Amino acid sequence: MELYQLRYFLAVAEYGNFTKAAQRSFISQPSLSQQILNLEEEFGQQLFHRLGRKAVLTEAGKILVNGAQRILSEADHTLAALKNDPLLGPEVHVGAIQTVAPFFIPAVLAYCSANDVRLRLHTHEDFRRTLIEEVYGGKLDWALVSMPLSEPRLQVEILYSEPLWLVVGASHPLAKAEKINFSVLRNETFILLGEASTLASQIQRYCGEADFEPRIDHRCGQLATVKKFAAMGLGISVLPQSARSATDPEGLVFRKFTEGSPSRDIALVRHPGRHLGQGAGLFAQIARAVVGPDSTRSRPPFPANPA
Amino acid sequence: MELYQLRYFLAVAEYGNFTKAAQRSFISQPSLSQQILNLEEEFGQQLFHRLGRKAVLTEAGKILVNGAQRILSEADHTLAALKNDPLLGPEVHVGAIQTVAPFFIPAVLAYCSANDVRLRLHTHEDFRRTLIEEVYGGKLDWALVSMPLSEPRLQVEILYSEPLWLVVGASHPLAKAEKINFSVLRNETFILLGEASTLASQIQRYCGEADFEPRIDHRCGQLATVKKFAAMGLGISVLPQSARSATDPEGLVFRKFTEGSPSRDIALVRHPGRHLGQGAGLFAQIARAVVGPDSTRSRPPFPANPA
């Protein structure tokens, strides 16, 4: 039983006549007869009474009419869904690390609503390693992660570069220091994200370049906790400029580095084997647009203070 | 899009692997690949992300999974219905003339319940001409009509022959007459069924053979009216012996003809082009059994007095 056979069958059932049904099906009458006979042989049931003048459905034929209509109806719906659904809601699955997701994703959504772009955006905030695995596993169209990234099998496009700032409580001496570089952080207590955090690793790398091992007293699971601890004076941290928010706790101070200007690159990553669908392509375009027309892409791409 | 392609597609979706899906589908891997590519070309949509390790559904692929499952599910249900339904309820459409239906059909149903035969019997009581048209039109498996019948294109099997009896009211002279033949009816008033009735025509034929034209004062639409009128003494009638019933009106007398023994043959008629399904075959067997093991089939086949 195949769909084309069911279409032929319904044509005969409709016209009660093999010859006319064949014409309407754009095949010859013998071909249509043969397919009906094939169906009858497969079912072990005669489907039509061949009376002289017309073909009349048998009981089995009546059953098959209902079934065939339902089957073909489902097929039509499915076909329509395949044609229309991607147009109605181009979907994209995007993963982003904790220090990027809360700032970049809202900017993308704002761009969409401002420019009347319809995009069903699914996001997944997680550690870089998990996101990369999901890119390999086919669960994500894009991952927004920090560089450097040594995954030669993946396509990597650096979206922008953002400066890292010192974050301390207002009462901390460094809140008003003139000179800020990594060397002055040598004896400070660090508040960092978890060990899987790429930002934390990067900060430790900067410390290493400044020839010291940071003393890490606090490992936090989320940015808000880092900020709160810093505001309370439990230690210092280093965060991207874009992490600054109007909802930050009272007494939290962001200070630009006066030397060294540490920064990090954020890249858009995809698997080359993954089909670049409409939604995925759209997201990439919007991401580049949100980053700004500035082709150097060397400054914070979205409003540092969204409020 | 064809059903076999959808089966292949679902296999790939299930295993995430073209090679294994091909094995489970009992075809070679290139054949399966080709069919998936055909589907993708037809839809204008990629269905799988071909990542190195595994094949992962695209958004379009996910839509098709749902659709394909529904389509194939409908196909399975339809197939099951075609296999099971005819077994659960073998159906048959039978037409019978007015003088046969009220006696023969109950006998068939009684036989079914007595012998635990499951048969979905649809009956249609109507004039012979209408029944024959419906046999040609494919609406009936069988028609139970009286002979003679000149329809060379139909298959005719004489089921039984039943005597015709004189029917009069108890107060009528003929209720006690010694000699009863058609000649003594010459001056009687006849109560007959409508002009389309074959029994009425047959009675007129018998009258003609006895060399007189019957005086027909009453044309009735149904047997009960004929009996009632006869019981009231409005005239005489001639009915098959099997028409005798326990519920007949008071004072109705059935008299056997002492000469000539008029009778009529009842035949089972079918269209040779009509498929003889399980139900239709069953009905014919039962009809023959009800008529009785008596191969001569020359006597009333079912209880003359069902009560």
Place this chain on the structure above:
DNA sequence: TATTATCCATCTGTTTTAGCTATGGAGTTA
């Protein structure tokens, strides 16, 4: 009744296509 028209099945040849084997490229693992 004879004739013509209609309708479906069968026969035969053609074309399409599903399917197979062999192969190669890309990616993955050892």
Place this chain on the structure above:
DNA sequence: TAACTCCATAGCTAAAACAGATGGATAATA
């Protein structure tokens, strides 16, 4: 680097869908 896995491509075979011609049976018409 080498062995291995996975999918796509190429060339071929075989099955089957399809078309045209024909015939038998039935139905409409003269």
